[in-house]
Ligand SMILES: Cc1cc2nc3c(=O)[nH]c(=O)nc-3n(C[C@H](O)[C@H](O)[C@H](O)COP(=O)(O)OP(=O)(O)OC[C@H]3O[C@@H](n4cnc5c(N)ncnc54)[C@H](O)[C@@H]3O)c2cc1C
């Protein structure tokens with residue numbers, strides 16, 4: 001693969017459309033590209049005029065996978081996603097060599113229950129984390145909360161529903177709870193309402209069968225910045241604070257814009 005000092009050129013091997021505005025891309029992975037589950041890379045697409053547009057994307061695939069996978073929105077007239085959605089299998093995707101980001105399990109020094117709260121494409125880093133072993137070895141319970149506007153925008157349902165059937169995860173199956181949450185329509189099997197609303201009325205905790213408390217709970221939140229701010233404010237009122245290097249806490253976040 002071609003490369004320069006900062007990036008390598010990878011080849012797209014698969015594209016999956018989840019909805020008119022959501023799709024996944026799988027590409028080859030440079031042998032030297034290393035990352036921790038939860039991190040992101042900068043992706044580049046070459047435009048027709050030869051210039052390259054770059055954006056941050058979380059890896060949705062696991063660090064042990066031989067390929068890289070990314071989960072993307074299509075922003076109407078978005079500079080990057082308008083180019084990305086045009087790519088086809090066999091086309092090139094530029095991947096910066098250095099993975100980045102702190103939405104990783106090492107943000108927490110302890111904890112019993114891990115809550116992963118995602119809105120929209122903020123699901124991506126959690127797919128990577130959930131497919132690895134570390135999260136299952138460290139936490140007694142893992143709750144994935146995934147909020148989308150409509151049922152048709154809940155992506156990756158086959159993977160999530162069969163996750164714990166993967167041979168290396170079977171022994172941990174009872175630790176996992178999946179709470180899909182749809183905000184703009186009533187859907188059987190899904191909670192109805194925003195993450196924030198369901199935190200306020202206690203429905204999230206009831207559905208998970210767990211209490212949110214500083215001693216036991218650790219939370220990762222990813223996606224819409226307003227959702228993250230609003231959720232953090234509620235958690236703070238309950239004594240759950242951002243985890244910083246100088247002050248270990250209960251919460252880690254990644255804003256997508
Ligand atoms: C650390 C990090 C990781 C990211 N990981 C992902 C990822 O895994 N998948 C992904 O699709 N995007 C991800 N993003 C967002 C991504 O970098 C781009 O913003 C996105 O590709 C849109 O690019 P654009 O040029 O088309 O539009 P931009 O000009 O970048 O964005 C225009 C507007 O679109 C909206 N928007 C941007 N991204 C999203 C999104 N993901 N979901 C909903 N609305 C959005 C916002 O309102 C934003 O202001 C991440 C961003 C950061 C900072």
Ligand SMILES: NC(=O)c1ccc[n+]([C@@H]2O[C@H](COP(=O)([O-])OP(=O)(O)OC[C@H]3O[C@@H](n4cnc5c(N)ncnc54)[C@H](OP(=O)(O)O)[C@@H]3O)[C@@H](O)[C@H]2O)c1
Pocket residue numbers: 021073074075076119120121147148149153181182183184194195196223224226227228230231
């Ligand atoms: N999804 C689409 O059909 C679509 C189509 C074209 C363009 N877009 C554009 O793409 C962008 C984002 O689309 P998206 O649907 O992936 O992301 P999103 O707007 O962040 O919505 C994803 C989920 O997060 C919830 N959410 C949003 N703000 C929240 C908050 N403050 N607190 C708690 N929950 C919150 C939403 O609930 P609510 O439903 O209650 O907001 C929804 O369930 C928008 O700018 C939109 O204009 C979206």
